Amino acid sequence: MQTSVIGFPRIGTLRELKFASEKYFRKEIEAAELLKIAADLRKTHWNTQKSAGIDYISSNDFSFYDMVLDTAVTLGIVPKRYKELNLSEFDTYFAMARGYQGDCGDVKALAMKKWFNTNYHYIVPEVEDDTVIKLSADKLLNEYEEAKAVGIETKPVVIGAYTMLKLIRYTGSKKAEDYVDAVADAYKELLKKCDEKNIEWIQFDEPSLVQDMKKEDFELFGKIYDAVLPCKGNCKILLQTYFGDVRDIYGDLIKQPFDGIGLDFIEGKETLNLIEKYGFPEDKLLFAGLVNGKNIWKNHYERTLNRLDELKNRKINVVLSTSCSLLHVPYTLKHEVKLSKEYLAYFAFAEEKLTELKEISELADKDNYASEVSYTNNKQLFDKKRDCDNEEVKQRLLNVTEKDYIRLPERSERQKLQKKVLNIPEFPTTTIGSFPQTKDVKANRSAFRKGEISKSEYVDFNKKKIEECIKWQKEIGLDVLVHGEYERNDMVEYFGEALGGFLFTEKAWVQSYGTRCVKPPVIWGDVYRKNPITVEWSVFAQSLTEKIVKGMLTGPVTILNWSFPREDISIKESISQIALAIRDEVNDLEANGIKMIQIDEAALREKLPLRKSDWYTEYLDFAIPAFRLTHSGVKPETQIHTHMCYSEFTDIIPAIDDMDADVITFEASRSDLQILDALRENNFETEVGPGVYDIHSPRVPSVEEIVSALKVMLTKIDKEKLWVNPDCGLKTRGVPETDASLRNMVKAAEEIRK
Ligand code: GLN
Numbered sequence: 092m093q094t095s096v097i098g099f100p101r102i103g104t105l106r107e108l109k110f111a112s113e114k115y116f117r118k119e120i121e122a123a124e125l126l127k128i129a130a131d132l133r134k135t136h137w138n139t140q141k142s143a144g145i146d147y148i149s150s151n152d153f154s155f156y157d158m159v160l161d162t163a164v165t166l167g168i169v170p171k172r173y174k175e176l177n178l179s180e181f182d183t184y185f186a187m188a189r190g191y192q193g194d195c196g197d198v199k200a201l202a203m204k205k206w207f208n209t210n211y212h213y214i215v216p217e218v219e220d221d222t223v224i225k226l227s228a229d230k231l232l233n234e235y236e237e238a239k240a241v242g243i244e245t246k247p248v249v250i251g252a253y254t255m256l257k258l259i260r261y262t263g264s265k266k267a268e269d270y271v272d273a274v275a276d277a278y279k280e281l282l283k284k285c286d287e288k289n290i291e292w293i294q295f296d297e298p299s300l301v302q303d304m305k306k307e308d309f310e311l312f313g314k315i316y317d318a319v320l321p322c323k324g325n326c327k328i329l330l331q332t333y334f335g336d337v338r339d340i341y342g343d344l345i346k347q348p349f350d351g352i353g354l355d356f357i358e359g360k361e362t363l364n365l366i367e368k369y370g371f372p373e374d375k376l377l378f379a380g381l382v383n384g385k386n387i388w389k390n391h392y393e394r395t396l397n398r399l400d401e402l403k404n405r406k407i408n409v410v411l412s413t414s415c416s417l418l419h420v421p422y423t424l425k426h427e428v429k430l431s432k433e434y435l436a437y438f439a440f441a442e443e444k445l446t447e448l449k450e451i452s453e454l455a456d457k458d459n460y461a462s463e464v465s466y467t468n469n470k471q472l473f474d475k476k477r478d479c480d481n482e483e484v485k486q487r488l489l490n491v492t493e494k495d496y497i498r499l500p501e502r503s504e505r506q507k508l509q510k511k512v513l514n515i516p517e518f519p520t521t522t523i524g525s526f527p528q529t530k531d532v533k534a535n536r537s538a539f540r541k542g543e544i545s546k547s548e549y550v551d552f553n554k555k556k557i558e559e560c561i562k563w564q565k566e567i568g569l570d571v572l573v574h575g576e577y578e579r580n581d582m583v584e585y586f587g588e589a590l591g592g593f594l595f596t597e598k599a600w601v602q603s604y605g606t607r608c609v610k611p612p613v614i615w616g617d618v619y620r621k622n623p624i625t626v627e628w629s630v631f632a633q634s635l636t637e638k639i640v641k642g643m644l645t646g647p648v649t650i651l652n653w654s655f656p657r658e659d660i661s662i663k664e665s666i667s668q669i670a671l672a673i674r675d676e677v678n679d680l681e682a683n684g685i686k687m688i689q690i691d692e693a694a695l696r697e698k699l700p701l702r703k704s705d706w707y708t709e710y711l712d713f714a715i716p717a718f719r720l721t722h723s724g725v726k727p728e729t730q731i732h733t734h735m736c737y738s739e740f741t742d743i744i745p746a747i748d749d750m751d752a753d754v755i756t757f758e759a760s761r762s763d764l765q766i767l768d769a770l771r772e773n774n775f776e777t778e779v780g781p782g783v784y785d786i787h788s789p790r791v792p793s794v795e796e797i798v799s800a801l802k803v804m805l806t807k808i809d810k811e812k813l814w815v816n817p818d819c820g821l822k823t824r825g826v827p828e829t830d831a832s833l834r835n836m837v838k839a840a841e842e843i844r845k
């Protein structure tokens with residue numbers, strides 16, 4: 092049986108691409124050096140897959156920032172304002188991704204959105220009415236040639252035309268339908284070019300097919316592929332789907348002249364049923380996504396082999412594949428030297444998944460695999476009982492009752508009371524929590540981790556930073572202060588470390604967006620709070636000022652969503668356990684005099700099912716109550732804030748209001764302002780701070796810009812309810828731009844008050 096990998100991570104085992112790109116952004120290296128580093132990485136990644144024995148290896152899965160942006164550039168989709176900067180092609184690309192402020196002009200970055208149900212974010216391409224779609228396939232063809240030069244035949248991958256047309260933002264009056272012909276022409280030309288180069292397989296990624304499809308979606312899909320498929324020449328097309336099943340279009344899909352269809356058997360609940368119901372044509376290859384591309388647990392060989400047997404019995408030609416790109420898992424276990432072997436035995440990162448693909452495919456070819464070493468080893472592992480239960484945690488959860496999910500009195504009462512006692516001005520200014528993580532802050536943490544400085548040296552340094560931060564915020568004139576989060580690298584990692592039940596890796600980085608990576612903790616067992624986590628920092632910060640300092644926590648849904656979850660208990664159970672742990676911390680903060688507590692739910696939407704019909708029953712019905720469980724025990728006058736990244740909750744506004752927070756801050760500046768209309772329409776009760784500027788870019792917003800953003804907000808939000816804040820934490824920003832931006836923000840609030 093052959094094996095296939097949908098895509099491989101590209102940031103580098105030790106984040107080489109990240110560091111090189113950032114050097115380039117800081118103008119410390121030339122483009123040529125960055126290009127060289129990137130080429131070396133690609134070569135390494137292809138060789139890794141080749142030596143693991145993978146048959147279908149992708150090329151063009153590399154990206155300097157994001158594969159959707161790459162595909163947009165391939166189609167010539169570059170908005171005018173970026174072209175007008177007259178930068179090199181390379182820098183125009185980065186200007187779209189990161190914004191540009193310099194000698195050539197001043198433009199914001201394109202919007203960024205979550206990639207389906209992952210923690211990866213893509214750049215939203217913008218098509219203007221006069222955009223001319225025109226193929227430039229250099230990147231794809233060059234990378235194919237590059238692999239070929241080292242003796243590796245690859246399948247180039249691009250985002251498919253259907254998914255592209257669905258993800259593009261149309262800024263003018265034209266719609267997706269108006270671009271179908273032009274886009275289809277570009278894909279036809281691409282196929283022609285691939286055919287000329289004798290490229291055997293090309294992979295079109297069409298994850299949008301796993302979402303609910305309407306009549307016009309079928310039409311769109313049909314129009315595209317009716318035009319594209321007849322032009323494939325000798326080139327074979329793999330239509331690759333992932334993150335779910337294609338129940339709406341499966342029956343039709345298998346009738347189309349694709350040469351291979353990639354289906355997800357991990358998240359695709361219906362995939363097998365669809366095959367049973369409609370069959371699978373003998374003349375096509377089924378790329379069966381049975382090795383989980385999103386989670387880090389070893390594959391259960393017996394289960395997978397049973398699946399493969401079923402497929403073989405149906406005379407289906409199977410290629411064993413990952414369930415999605417390996418972009419969503421870390422590279423290798425090789426660098427994990429601290430974690431005990433007992434745990435590591437259960438892990439498989441990208442490289443280890445390559446081995447799994449190979450082993451399983453070999454076992455599948457045997458008539459009798461029961462005595463093969465790779466099989467028996469795997470079986471023994473899964474037969475063994477893992478040490479992950481904690482009876483006390485289980486019991487505590489059983490004792491939770493309905494009333495523990497309800498905070499009293501009701502919010503409108505609380506809001507009145509809070510206005511009286513908290514004594515903050517109209518249009519209060521605040522930040523989301525973190526302040527710039529400057530070199531010294533990172534060095535302090537890292538020295539402590541390595542044991543180079545003592546605990547008290549570490550704490551003293553952070554306290555000094557907190558003092559500076561409080562002083563800085565007072566000077567800027569902010570109303571509600573924060574302690575700055577200097578003790579945290581990644582917030583979920585930070586909380587995970589303080590909770591029982593989590594495991595940590597050293598180098599298991601996963602790309603989140605652009606050069607930003609995260610290192611998700613692993614939920615191994617039942618979760619509980621060991622000791623107070625943030626109380627000391629918050630109490631210290633509050634002792635330095637008369638102004639209110641917000642306590643700063645991460646919520647249960649986000650902690651779960653940004654960790655690698657267990658596969659042996661439900662997500663609902665894990666979230667509820669974490670909620671109880673955070674509840675302990677919330678209550679402790681309040682008991683220690685903290686008057687406002689922010690519980691971030693940055694990743695609330697992350698695991699929202701891709702199909703609407705599953706939203707409540709399979710997610711929101713337990714995720715929202717879990718959030719309430721964290722704060723239902725506080726006094727009426729304690730103000731609970733929450734923060735969400737992205738304003739993509741237009742369609743779940745009632746659920747957000749149902750979190751029953753007193754205030755929510757969220758990201759609006761990089762997205763359109765539709766959300767504000769939706770808030771009004773739904774009579775949103777929670778006070779709101781839709782971010783007034785974009786922190787993902789170093790650009791400094793002007794006072795006028797912020798004032799006009801606030802004016803727009805005031806047409807939709809009652810003035811008693813509007814907060815003034817950046818759209819997310821400031822940890823990735825530098826000090827100068829943070830200072831300038833916040834000062835402008837405070838001035839804007841003053842102007843609005845006038
Ligand atoms: N409080 C966190 C911070 O400011 C929130 C981060 C986030 O939303 N991603 O960094």
Ligand code: ZN
Pocket residue numbers: 523693734735736737758818819820
């Ligand atoms: Zn955020």
